[in-house]
Amino acid sequence: MGERGDIIKTMHREMAERNIVHSSRDYAIYDPTHEHTKPIVGRVIARGLSDELNDRHYLIVDALDGQALYVDIGLGEKTGPMPEGSIIRITPKSVEPRQVDRTVTEIAAKNGGRYSVNLHLKYDPCASYDFAETHVRRLEAIRKVIGGARHELDGTWIIAPDHLDRAAAYERTLARQKPVIVDKLSSLSLEQQITANGATWIDRQLVSNNPEPTRDSGFGHDMRDAMKRRQQWLIEQGLAKEQQGIITYSKNMPSTLQERELSQIAGQISKQTGLRQAEMFRGCSVEGKVTKILDLVSGKFALIERSLEFVLVPWRPILEKSIGKKVSGRSIGDEISWRIDRQRGLSR
Numbered sequence: 001m002g003e004r005g006d007i008i009k010t011m012h013r014e015m016a017e018r019n020i021v022h023s024s025r026d027y028a029i030y031d032p033t034h035e036h037t038k039p040i041v042g043r044v045i046a047r048g049l050s051d052e053l054n055d056r057h058y059l060i061v062d063a064l065d066g067q068a069l070y071v072d073i074g075l076g077e078k079t080g081p082m083p084e085g086s087i088i089r090i091t092p093k094s095v096e097p098r099q100v101d102r103t104v105t106e107i108a109a110k111n112g113g114r115y116s117v118n119l120h121l122k123y124d125p126c127a128s129y130d131f132a133e134t135h136v137r138r139l140e141a142i143r144k145v146i147g148g149a150r151h152e153l154d155g156t157w158i159i160a161p162d163h164l165d166r167a168a169a170y171e172r173t174l175a176r177q178k179p180v181i182v183d184k185l186s187s188l189s190l191e192q193q194i195t196a197n198g199a200t201w202i203d204r205q206l207v208s209n210n211p212e213p214t215r216d217s218g219f220g221h222d223m224r225d226a227m228k229r230r231q232q233w234l235i236e237q238g239l240a241k242e243q244q245g246i247i248t249y250s251k252n253m254p255s256t257l258q259e260r261e262l263s264q265i266a267g268q269i270s271k272q273t274g275l276r277q278a279e280m281f282r283g284c285s286v287e288g289k290v291t292k293i294l295d296l297v298s299g300k301f302a303l304i305e306r307s308l309e310f311v312l313v314p315w316r317p318i319l320e321k322s323i324g325k326k327v328s329g330r331s332i333g334d335e336i337s338w339r340i341d342r343q344r345g346l347s348r
Contacts, residue, residue, distance in 0.1 A: 004029065007070050014046040014060050015068060026218065030061075030071040032092035032179045038244035039091040040069065041185065041212050043219050059182070061090065071180060078178040085189030086203055088182055093175040100138050101167035101339045108159035115139070115149075115157045141196055142170045190226040195233050198261035198297025199254040202230045207249055207328065258298040262312055265296065269310060278309040280331060286311050287328040290319055 011027050013187065031037055042063035050058045057076040061069045071090055073079045082088060107123045108115045120132040139149050139157055146169050146346070148160035160166060186193065186201035193200040205211045206227060214220035231247050232239035239256065240249045250256065266277040280286060288306035293315060300315035304327065320336050329336040 010048070012061055014048075017047060020045065020062060020068075020218070026067050028067050028069050029071050030069045030090065030180070032175075033213050037092050039089055040065065040067075041087070041089050042069070043189070044084055044086050044088060046084065047082055049076070058216040059088075059090075061088065062219040064214045064223060066214050066220050068218065073180055073182060074176070079182050080184075082182065082184065083187055085192075086184055087188075087190075088184055091181040093171075093179050093181055095168060097164045097167035097171070098138075100135050101164055104135055104139065104157075104159060105163050108157075108163070113159050113161070116155050119156075128291040142166060145173055146170050188297060190222055193255055194226055194229045195299075196297045197257070197264070199258040199299075200230070200297060202227055203234075203254045203257060203339045206231065206234075207253060232235070254298075261296055261298050262301070263323055266310075266312060267295065269312075273305070273310065275305060275308060275310045278311045279330070280311050280313060285328065286313065286329045286336070287326070289324065289326050290322045291324070293323065298299035303304040 008027055011326060040063045042061040045060040045062050047057060047059050050056050055074050055076050059071045059073055061071055063069055083188045104115050107119055111119050116169045117132040121127060143149050148166040150158040150162060151345060193202045214223050231261060235242060239253050242246055270276060286304060288304040290302055291305045292303040294301045294303060302315050302319045304311050304313060313336060322340050325340060327338055327340050329338040
């Protein structure tokens, strides 16, 4: 009770410093372990250190449902920077075994308790060698923390009968370090998005068939106001029109805004580097060196350069640690399958 009281006091102080008013009943502590806890969307009010000795951090979030929430995000290094005012989604960390664990268990059950990359490829001929290797890395991670699986010299793994229980125990260990998943939906505040020349999170909410539900209080109230103001800006830009109180949007409005922003950024890059922009079409390949990650209004993009040209591609986590490295990718539908040059071969 004393700890809860200190947390509520911290929330009151942070909110008061920013002139954000909530009734006391709207203050809550986010509990990711409760079975009925759902993901939330909100804006970051503050980030702080709750336990300096163990490097545990928290976020105070003004949620769309009108609540002000204290969220324990665990070890500071596990969650990247979250600027004040940025829009995020908080999701409880699952502590259930993953599909990769179930696949290993199934293969082992058919092979006398043994698992290997070769046995995996026989079990699923459509699987790639790289995909099977991800299962090996998972086994290695679980063995280091929980134990159970034993690695033989020939590359075979002896899988313990209680492997799924051990996988769940491993997930619980991870959850203690990082109890929630924090996804940054927009680095821009609501106010910055209203006149931003790019595809904003607000735009995607405006055209979504399932927009995030809002309550006319706190961040939810501000969100409704920002959406109205953004609609007026879109009308002025010729990307929306209002007839008899009903607002309709031009076809592919968010894509149009994204293309507008990328064209502007590409022009700046060409001027700075002397390189020309190359288009990325479906089904085509791209190769080059990742030189920069760009955090734009429309989202994060990677700048990939080669001798005479460059290409801007949607950012993916695999590219985060690849700055300065050569990569190759192939467009498959709306996604790009990447391979990173790690000097000792390419891996996904």
